[in-house]
Amino acid sequence: MKTTQPPAPLPAEPGVPVTKADVPPRRQPARKTEGKVLNVFSHGVLVIWAVMVVLPLLWAVMTSFKDDSSIFGSPWSLPDKLHFDNWSRAWTEANMSDYFLNTVLVVGGSLVGTLVLGSMAAYVLARFDFPGNRFIYYLFVGGMSFPIMLALVPLFYVVNNMGLLNTIHGLILVYIAYSLPFTVFFLTAFFRTLPTSVAEAAFVDGASHSRTFFQIMLPMARPGLISVGIFNFLGQWNQYMLPTVLNTDPDKRVLTQGLVQLAVSQGYKGDWSGLFAGLVMATLPVLAAYVVFQRQVVRGLTAGAVK
Numbered sequence: 001m002k003t004t005q006p007p008a009p010l011p012a013e014p015g016v017p018v019t020k021a022d023v024p025p026r027r028q029p030a031r032k033t034e035g036k037v038l039n040v041f042s043h044g045v046l047v048i049w050a051v052m053v054v055l056p057l058l059w060a061v062m063t064s065f066k067d068d069s070s071i072f073g074s075p076w077s078l079p080d081k082l083h084f085d086n087w088s089r090a091w092t093e094a095n096m097s098d099y100f101l102n103t104v105l106v107v108g109g110s111l112v113g114t115l116v117l118g119s120m121a122a123y124v125l126a127r128f129d130f131p132g133n134r135f136i137y138y139l140f141v142g143g144m145s146f147p148i149m150l151a152l153v154p155l156f157y158v159v160n161n162m163g164l165l166n167t168i169h170g171l172i173l174v175y176i177a178y179s180l181p182f183t184v185f186f187l188t189a190f191f192r193t194l195p196t197s198v199a200e201a202a203f204v205d206g207a208s209h210s211r212t213f214f215q216i217m218l219p220m221a222r223p224g225l226i227s228v229g230i231f232n233f234l235g236q237w238n239q240y241m242l243p244t245v246l247n248t249d250p251d252k253r254v255l256t257q258g259l260v261q262l263a264v265s266q267g268y269k270g271d272w273s274g275l276f277a278g279l280v281m282a283t284l285p286v287l288a289a290y291v292v293f294q295r296q297v298v299r300g301l302t303a304g305a306v307k
Helices: 031-063 068-073 085-092 096-127 133-144 148-161 168-193 196-204 209-220 222-237 241-246 255-269 272-292 294-302
Strands: none
Touching: 031 272, 068 272, 085 096, 085 272, 096 133, 096 168, 096 209, 096 222, 096 255, 096 272, 133 168, 148 168, 148 241, 168 222, 168 241, 196 209, 209 222, 222 272, 241 255, 255 272, 272 294
């Protein structure tokens, strides 16, 4: 059985213009349909992910204002009234205030030291060519893949021999060393995207290398500093393994150690409302920092993607 095909259009005669009606229509690509399907799928995945992240946080906040009987009797219902005594009890009786102060001191000092030392090292690696530049850079990159579990035992003896065990400043130095590889890796790529003409103009005007770095290049790298600062803040605030090994003094515990101690003690007393209140206390600073600096984080991550 033969199929009939439409005849091909006849060639136009000389002097006669060709109109759109004489040209056969072309099949439109299905890219728009595929793009819509992909857009719907990606948005659906993001919605599911947001629900998985936000729902446990909201449930923890809601539970922190309940009493113990309501937590087990109606765990998904709203509290009958706001029990602020849960927060005061966790803050005073569970020593969350001391743990919070120790964490602020450790994370604050280590964050400042990490950003200062990391930005200086990254600026030199990104802007100056010298023998061993790439070797030093790859040493920092390799430090990101080194598992901290393998370094706990030798790190304990090193810190102990230096007389820094169970001290705030010893924990600060360990946090700085732990966070430097990622900081240098992140900021090196960021400093490479900054224009060199500004630094060259500063050198022509007689500025030194240190003045050019601190007064010109460092303010220009503010989005990158905020981004890597947020990531380091999250990692250092939630760090549990290092303080557990290097900080065994009960008076110098940080929040992660305090929460574990609170969970163990409240497990026998049955004060679950105080436990949830302490958990929310430890979570709120991290959440607040990200909400305040979320635009700077996105700007720092996308800087350099398009030149």
